[in-house]
Amino acid sequence: MRKAMMLTCCKLYISESQNALALESIEQAAKRYPEAVIINKFKDEDYNRVGYTLVSNSSTNLSIDALPLRNAVFSMVKSAFEGIDLNLHSGTHPRLGVVDHICFHPLAQASLDEVAVLAKSAAADIGSKLQVPTFLYGAAHGEGRTLDYIRRELGYFKPNAAGNQWSGALNSEFLLLKPDEGPSLLTQSKGVVTIGATKWVDNYNVPVCSTDIEVVMRIARKVSGRGGGLKSVQAMGLMHGNDSAEVACNLLDPGRVGADQVQIEVERLASEEGVTVEKGYFTDFSQEKVTELYLKSIEAD
Template identity: 55%
Template sequence: MKQSMLLCCKLYISESRNKTALDLIEQAAKLDPETVIVNKFEDRAYNRVRYTLVSYIAHDSTGCPIYSPLHQTVLAMVEAAYAAINLELHCGAHPRLGVVDDVMFHPLARASLDEAAWLAKAVAADIVPVYLYAAAHPTGKALDTIRRELGYYRPNFMGNQWAGWAQPEALPDKPNEGPTMVTRSRGIVMIGARPWVVNYNVPILSTDVTVTRRIAQMVSARAQSRSEQDRVQNHVEMLAAQEGLDVEKGYFTDFSPEMITERYIKLISVDSDEV
């Protein structure tokens, strides 16, 4: 049964203010009716959007993965993003190194991490230049490590903004896929596969970038469980209080794997009924 072997792709694109660009990207996502955008998270200050897509994975007679509709859908969305967005004209309060900044694959239902890594590498072969990370990388190199090596976390505009392509056109480290020279209007892409992660954001009420960044560095991590939210919230509140700052209640940026699987099945069923 297709719905028992599912993969999820979280596609992070450096744009959230240009509705026309987002409409074109979302139109491209309709390439295959069995690939569905189950969630979308936008942040105008970050000027960044994340699409959560789901589809099935098919295998050959030996059990090896051979096909997922996610592959061509993700490529279509990437090409639409490149056609509609120029990184040189982009500015936002979130680090990024490309128009398509991150493509992260997760296993859902009965799918495995190896299958997610297979799809990540298949997609990477069609998008260049690409740095692979986590289960898709030959040695499991962490995403944060690669980003730090490439200067991802260093703002280059107004002290707390990222604008244009700020790195050398010749990359210091050879990508896993593609040339070492960068097209400035597109930048580079990170593609990986990892177990499900939970992003929980806690807003700190301050304009002091140095202080908020210091707190973030002491706390920032991707949790494996939504049950850890109270621990994260309390930790941020404690650190902020030491600086004389207040914080707001945090929020999750996506649904749980179970909720995403359920939404996918419902959306597929609706589409099938309409046909």
């Protein structure tokens, strides 16, 4: 039975960590579709952000519109928009909307093309039914547009408040990019959504013992592939709390460039800047662990 399974995973990031009632409502919305299991919840109070990891078995005879993972994600997104107002949000992690980012990943026997169809279907629903500008990337986009391209075009990486904070709604209701789904004008209380389909991505953050954000940003830039550092690594230098910072990394090909290499390189670059770092941490389980936990959960049921 395990060999026949086509497991699909979705990582969904909500711009909120302090509104317990809203988060409970979001999680209850997912539980309406018990075949889609929440495997991990990572809440970061300083970033004011929560990440959820869901997994479901897509090897069924159901149509794309009836797949539990797709419907669980839509239900969570709808609940998030009902309970959270971007105008009231503030944190030290960049974001473009109440539901900042959704990404689908293939696990087990699933293919990238299959999760791309799932991502595009979810985007169509969110754009039309919830009237939120929605942008596609990765395998879900016809030209393979990248997530960081969308984010740069929409000003994602530029803090809009003192203390390197992102606070309140986006600066304008007019978007510099045309959405793939939904209206061209955004609602300030909701923002926009980015939805993609990619191979597995590890998220690994390295705490830096410095409050000099310029130093931390330099380290992040040099460790990233874009800055001439480690290939397949994206990195941001962010404040994390009032008296610390970190280099937050996306490892786009963790089998090739993993957390150990990132840790060593950040330590080397930090030493050149005269600062020290702590041991980094993952914000989610590995894809192998996610699969294992899902299989255990359905066996228990």
